[in-house]
Amino acid sequence: MTGKQRNFIKGKKGELIAKEYLEQKGWKVIEINYQNKLGEIDLIMSAKDWLVIVEVKLKVTDKYGLPEEMIKKEKLTKVRKIAESYLMVKPDIRDKFKKYRIDGVCILTDDNFEVVSINHYENLY
Amino acid sequence: MLCKISSASYYGLQAVDIDVEVNVAEKGFPGFGIVGLASKAVEEARERVKTAIINSDFEFPMAKITINLAPADLPKEGACYDLPMAVGILAASGVVNLPQKKAYFYGELSLDGSLRHTRGVFLLALLAKEQGVEDIFVPRLAANEACVVEGINVFPVDNLKNLIRHLNKSKQIIPLRKVETEDLESVAEPEFDFEEIDGQIQAKRALEIAVSGGHNILLIGPPGSGKTMLSRAIPGIMPSLSEDESLEVTKIFSVTGNIPPGGSVVKRRPFRAPHHTTSMAGLIGGGSNPKPGEISLAHRGVLFLDEFPEFSRSSLEAMRQPLEDGTVAIARASGRVTYPARFILVAAANPCPCGYLGDSKKECKCSVHQIMNYQRKLSGPIMDRIDMHINVPSVDVNKLFLDKKTNPGEKSAAIKKRVEQTRMIQRERFKGFEHLYDNAGMKNSHLKSCAKLTVDANRLLKQAVNKFGLSARTYFRLIKVSRTIADMANMAEIGEAQVAEALQYRIRSDN
Numbered sequence: 001m002t003g004k005q006r007n008f009i010k011g012k013k014g015e016l017i018a019k020e021y022l023e024q025k026g027w028k029v030i031e032i033n034y035q036n037k038l039g040e041i042d043l044i045m046s047a048k049d050w051l052v053i054v055e056v057k058l059k060v061t062d063k064y065g066l067p068e069e070m071i072k073k074e075k076l077t078k079v080r081k082i083a084e085s086y087l088m089v090k091p092d093i094r095d096k097f098k099k100y101r102i103d104g105v106c107i108l109t110d111d112n113f114e115v116v117s118i119n120h121y122e123n124l125y
Numbered sequence: 126m127l128c129k130i131s132s133a134s135y136y137g138l139q140a141v142d143i144d145v146e147v148n149v150a151e152k153g154f155p156g157f158g159i160v161g162l163a164s165k166a167v168e169e170a171r172e173r174v175k176t177a178i179i180n181s182d183f184e185f186p187m188a189k190i191t192i193n194l195a196p197a198d199l200p201k202e203g204a205c206y207d208l209p210m211a212v213g214i215l216a217a218s219g220v221v222n223l224p225q226k227k228a229y230f231y232g233e234l235s236l237d238g239s240l241r242h243t244r245g246v247f248l249l250a251l252l253a254k255e256q257g258v259e260d261i262f263v264p265r266l267a268a269n270e271a272c273v274v275e276g277i278n279v280f281p282v283d284n285l286k287n288l289i290r291h292l293n294k295s296k297q298i299i300p301l302r303k304v305e306t307e308d309l310e311s312v313a314e315p316e317f318d319f320e321e322i323d324g325q326i327q328a329k330r331a332l333e334i335a336v337s338g339g340h341n342i343l344l345i346g347p348p349g350s351g352k353t354m355l356s357r358a359i360p361g362i363m364p365s366l367s368e369d370e371s372l373e374v375t376k377i378f379s380v381t382g383n384i385p386p387g388g389s390v391v392k393r394r395p396f397r398a399p400h401h402t403t404s405m406a407g408l409i410g411g412g413s414n415p416k417p418g419e420i421s422l423a424h425r426g427v428l429f430l431d432e433f434p435e436f437s438r439s440s441l442e443a444m445r446q447p448l449e450d451g452t453v454a455i456a457r458a459s460g461r462v463t464y465p466a467r468f469i470l471v472a473a474a475n476p477c478p479c480g481y482l483g484d485s486k487k488e489c490k491c492s493v494h495q496i497m498n499y500q501r502k503l504s505g506p507i508m509d510r511i512d513m514h515i516n517v518p519s520v521d522v523n524k525l526f527l528d529k530k531t532n533p534g535e536k537s538a539a540i541k542k543r544v545e546q547t548r549m550i551q552r553e554r555f556k557g558f559e560h561l562y563d564n565a566g567m568k569n570s571h572l573k574s575c576a577k578l579t580v581d582a583n584r585l586l587k588q589a590v591n592k593f594g595l596s597a598r599t600y601f602r603l604i605k606v607s608r609t610i611a612d613m614a615n616m617a618e619i620g621e622a623q624v625a626e627a628l629q630y631r632i633r634s635d636n
Contacts, residue, residue: 080154100154101187123155123187 013113014058015042018105021118022047022054030093031086038082043105051097053083055124058107067106068119076102076125101125128217130209131229131258133249134201137415137462138376140245140252145206145230146193147213153189159210161194164202173204173234174211181238181285186218200414200459204233205243208262211285212292221292228260229253232267232282239284240264244382247375247390250274262288266386270379272301273372273390315361317354319537324520328355331515331630332471333540336362336427337547338609339565340602341448341470341510343433346517347487348480352473355517356398356429359471361537363394363427364548370425370562373465377417377424395426397468401435408440409447415455415462420447423468425562433472434502441507444470448510451566467566470511474503484519512565512602513630543613550612564609569601576608581621589628603627 015032022045023029030051031044043054055075057067079102087094104121130145157171178185192210194201209230215221231249233241246263250271253261260278263271268281278300282288290296319329328344332355335342344352366374374391378384384391399408399419410418420428430436447453451467476482477496482489491499508514548563554575555561567575578586586607590600604619606627611619 083154098152099188100152102154125154125156 010058010060011042011056014056014105014107017058017107017115017118018054018056019043019045021105021120027052034082034086036082036085038085039078041079041082041086044083044086046097049098051093051100053079053100053102054105055079055102056105056107058109060109060113061111062108067108068104068121071104071106071124080125126217126219128213128223130213130216130223131227132206132209132231133229133245133252134199134205135245135248135380136199136460138248138380138464140248141199142252142256143199143201143206144193144195145209145213146195147210147217148191148193149186149214149217150189150191155187155189157190157192159192159194161192161197162200163194163206164200166204167194167201167206170204170207170210170234173207173236174214176236177207177234177238177285178211178214180236181289183215183220183285183289184218186214188218190214190217202414203244204241205231205245207234208232208240208264208282208285208288212288215289221289224260224292226260227256227258228262229258230262232262232264234285237284238286240266240282242266242386244384245380246270247274247379247384250277250279251376253277267384268301269387269389270375270384272303273375275303315358315537317358318361319358319540320534322351322354322358322534324524325351325355325517328515328517329535329540331513332356332359333362333544334606334609334613334630335469335471335513336364337544337613338551338606339467339469339563340512340606340609341472341565342513342515343472343474343508343511344515344517345474345476347484347519348475350517350519352517353431356431356471356473358537359427359429360394360396362540362544363396364541364545366392366394366425367552367562369560373560374425377421377464381417381422383422395423396429397423397426398429398431401430401432403436403440405437405440405443408436409443410453410455410462410464410466411457413457414459415457415464417464418453420444420453420466420468421464424465426468427471428468429471429473431473433474434499438502438504441502442504445506445510448507469565472511476500483516486519509596509598510602512606515630547609547612550615551609564605564612567605567608572601572604576604576619577617578604578607578619578624579621582607582619582624585621586624586628589624589632593632595631599631603631606630 027045027047029045034041034044041053042056045052057070059067101123102125104124106119108116110116126149128147132143132145133140134143175185212230216223233243235241243264246267247270254274254276262280262282265281265283268279271279280298281301291298346352371390378391397419406412408419410421447466452463453466454463477489477491478499479490481487551563607619607623610623610626
């Protein structure tokens with residue numbers, strides 16, 4: 001398995017864990033892994049009257065740092081740009097929600113992909 | 126929701142009305158943006174305002190916040206917009222009701238929501254009076270500056286929480302009464318008392334004349350003769366500021382943040398002693414957004430330039446026009462600013478590079494060429510603007526060990542008393558004139574009515590001018606110095622003796 005393939009699987013797994021975690025809070029999924037030419041958004045969900053763009057970060061063990069450290073300002077700016085373009089091509093969703101925000105979900109697992117901790121941060125931008 | 130708060134910026138010494146428009150949008154990604162030519166300090170207000178609001182137990186709205194500082198073409202500087210921004214955000218999100226009447230909000234926030242000392246409050250108060258705005262909200266530490274302006278309510282604000290309580294009428298802030306700040310005057314003792322300085326009677330007399338009438342003076346002497354000591358003792362004999370003068374000085378000090386926290390109007394005359402490496406912008410004033418320099422900070426006080434020839438030629442020459450006009454106009458791409466700069470120039474210099482030219486004991490080791498080069502640094506136009514050139518010879522060491530009790534020098538306090546009296550005469554004379562307080566400030570047109578010479582005195586002066594080839598400027602300046610000497614003797618007309626004394630200070634033996 002190459003490094004790229006491993007990253008892809010980790011990403012998918014993280015999105016899945018985050019999605020389940022947020023659905024437990026009563027949120028509803030609108031898109032998983034939305035992609036366009038600017039990049040991708042991990043999760044787009046609705047939480048009551050908020051439209052929430054979720055950036056998921058998964059780290060296998062904290063040997064190379066915590067997932068929180070990996071979400072930087074540049075990344076958020078990028079996510080915001082993608083989100084704005086998403087809203088442009090989906091006017092129905094744009095009009096349905098009044099308030100938008102970007103959240104972060106940071107997942108830490110052990111070597112066997114068993115979840116050690118999940119942290120959810122609201123309104124990162 | 127949109128909210129408008131009034132605040133102020135200043136350009137030069139003039140405060141300008143600024144509208145802080147705060148919009149908390151219903152739609153869009155949460156964020157915080159500031160527009161309206163904000164400088165770095167204003168940009169950074171975002172973090173301060175956000176943290177201060179949260180630390181004051183209010184909710185920071187999770188919405189798109191846009192702040193506009195209008196008019197948009199005027200550059201905004203400083204942290205004074207923190208408070209209007211915070212109040213605007215809280216008002217726009219419905220936490221607080223704004224007052225019906227226009228009020229100014231002004232101040233820098235600390236992260237814990239308390240207000241820090243902010244410069245320029247005095248100018249804000251003047252603006253409020255001019256605009257007919259009754260209420261101003263300013264940091265408590267700077268509020269004393271504002272309360273000397275009558276006819277406005279100055280609300281001293283400790284922290285954001287108290288202000289919001291006041292605006293919501295749950296707990297009122299009591300407006301500040303005019304405070305007496307007499308005790309501030311007695312601080313900052315002069316380094317030396319004239320009593321401590323032995324000998325140098327002529328120099329002391331010359332300094333007294335200079336301070337009494339506001340004349341420029343140059344002290345020339347060998348190293349160690351006491352030039353610096355004499356000059357450093359000047360603060361002890363400077364008269365206190367009149368009310369109008371004090372307001373002029375306070376304006377400059379307020380803008381530059383030189384008024385300490387809790388301080389009110391400036392009552393002491395400034396004494397500035399910049400080092401000779403000071404840049405031209407530091408001395409004259411300047412920068413891309415022009416700021417007052419040392420000559421403006423010394424307005425109505427003394428600018429002491431020790432080691433005069435060591436200052437860069439360009440800085441010295443740049444003082445020509447301010448020395449004459451009492452104001453300095455600085456023009457930059459961003460605009461033109463005029464700062465007042467009516468100061469007494471006290472300069473100290475050695476006669477030559479080794480310092481001992483003309484000394485009675487030590488021989489000068491400089492070549493003629495070196496001496497010429499050294500003296501060339503002080504150009505004619507600058508020397509022409511200095512009314513009194515005083516030789517300060519080295520002190521006879523034997524005199525230093527004389528018993529102080531039998532031969533005491535005069536105390537600074539006694540000299541100051543005389544200076545105050547002389548100033549009183551001048552103030553009385555210039556009552557009808559605006560911004561004219563001392564003899565040195567007289568325009569040539571004033572001389573005819575204010576400085577009458579006796580026939581003998583006039584003749585002596587004309588003779589001297591012809592004999593020594595003095596310039597027209599020096600002629601007028603001589604009359605002003607003789608006017609001061611006559612005032613010190615409480616004489617209505619300037620006599621021969623006064624002109625002779627003034628001449629003696631102007632004409633040096635080597636001239």
